[in-house]
Amino acid sequence: MTAQVATGAAGFLARYEGLKDHLPGARKPWLNTLRADAAVHFAARGFPTRRVEQWKYTDLGPVAQATFAEPLTMVEGALALPPPNAASRAVFVDGRFRPDLSTLGGLPFRATGLAQDLNDAEPWLGALAKPEAEPLAALNTMLFEDGLFLDLPDGVDAGLLELVSIAVDPGRPFAFHPRHLIRLGAGAKLTLIETATGRGQCLHNPVFEIEVAEGATLTHGRMLQEEATVFHLSTIYATIAAGGTYDNFTVAAGPRLTRNEIHAVLTGPKAACHMNGAQMAADGQHVDTTTALDHAAPDCASRQTYKTVLAGRSRGVFQGKILVRQVAQKTDGYQMNQALLLSEEAEIDSKPQLEIYADDVKCSHGATVGALDADSLFYLRTRGIPESQAKAMLVEAFLHEAVETVTDDTLRTALTRALDNWWARQGAAA
């Protein structure tokens, strides 16, 4: 293969042109059409700039100006994996499924790499993602190679399952765009614990398409913990049917730039969506949580609580849109985002957005921004606790409050560990 010289969007489009006959599923007309359409959308829009409303506070310039190559060809072999949180785990290296590192045997449902099961993915792949609206989804559709394909039949309680993504540093910038399809049949249940680690100059651009059928419950815990050289741009599309629940908790702590974008649609009565998280950034880092919640049915509830901690010269963004359609009477919506600024050079941009067309709804939102409370700090210090330790206690308290809403013990423990690790690293750096 010839070396890519074009940068940014042009580089990715050139890559698509060169690779399209070799990408997984290249002989399937439906998939070729999907990819080709996505390429048209991506060519038309390129990477979003800050002139685009949804990207006003997050500058993708560093991504658009870089040149990313392919991940290296998969090599079998041992790799340092993060400690397991569950007996079943699906491991992806540079976005490619690694059966040799995964433990998915004996499961009473489909849990495979998407690339090897593309035939069955046709009804789901592209059903929710909107490449015409979100250029990153277009990029992902154009170039994805693999991803997690989970399909839980009606009534299956799958317990815990882990999704591990590792990016291995090949010594040059590279990009990968996994596409994860997750489908829960009626009444099915799953707790998915996701860990993303990785190093090197890489762009990790996953897209999730998640379907939660009637009465099903998906708990999705995410720990985005790549190193501070990594760009992590993830887009989740979720649809939740009557009586179903999608519960997302995301810890974003590590990458140079993190965008955690979630689009959720509540399509049937009494569906629920919880989107919570904690995002942290240290000097030179940028974290962005952007949610769009669509109440498209009556009697649904949504809850969002996000906490942001910013140290050094860093920037945090929270954008949360709640759309309550006219049909969505008796909607119960709540959104809260709180930011703790540990430095005078840190900046948080917070944009709640409520769009309500139904008249009988309960919808509230709030935002707080502040430094560490001086009274609390003084109180701790009068007890002999040194200032740095007192600060750490208050930051941990702020973050732990967010995790308290997580009911699954294993997941809560894992999330708490991710928060504490971040803070420990800050202490080590300071």
Added chain:
Amino acid sequence: MLRIEGLTAEVEGKEILKGIDLEVPKGEVHAIMGPNGSGKSTLSYVLAGREGYDVTGGSATFNGVDILAMEPEERAASGLFLAFQYPVELPGVGNATFLRTALNALRRAKGEGELDAMQFLKVARERMRALSMPEDMLKRGVNVGFSGGEKKRNEILQMALLQPSLAILDETDSGLDIDALKIVADGVNAMRGPDFSALVITHYQRLLDYIVPDRVHVLINGRIVKSGGPDLAKELEAQGYGAIQAAA
């Protein structure tokens, strides 16, 4: 011993302490009484090292060491303890974690080994029983959802655990019913001994029925205008601050 000489201090540019002279010898309990706004709480905050309380003159030494130059945590390590009038609520910080962290910070500063969770619990439970505190107060957030009386008892519990050589009790009696007041007073009295001194700041004489002081000082308008034995407190209760203020 605590020795304060000519101490002046201001808050937001306003002079509150206008020249305090005070000595609390080792092993003694002194009371500071005074009307609202006389500078009682300012004195306690200045001694504990709160930001925004600026010393403009004079000195305060504890066992011969200048405490005004120290960070709050260093003052604590040197044996000073402030029981707050309004203890701070710390949501998300467990009371047990807080108490153990404080105790271990002081032990570290003294070059003693730290207590693990089990060792700490044993000590804490003992102290809590003496203060009639339910054990679930260890599991809750620091002062979160505590009643006024529970918060004050939690302050006394911290004092009992941290074993200071000088305690400043800032209006520890405010908001307490008579039963809680007795428990708090018992907690303080249990600490009394040749190596413990206390400065009991109060508006009312009532607390001093239970914590009988060696000396009573009257603080009015940023100055100590009168000092005397325990009877001075009763005199004040009978005559009010007005009479002393007029005489001073």
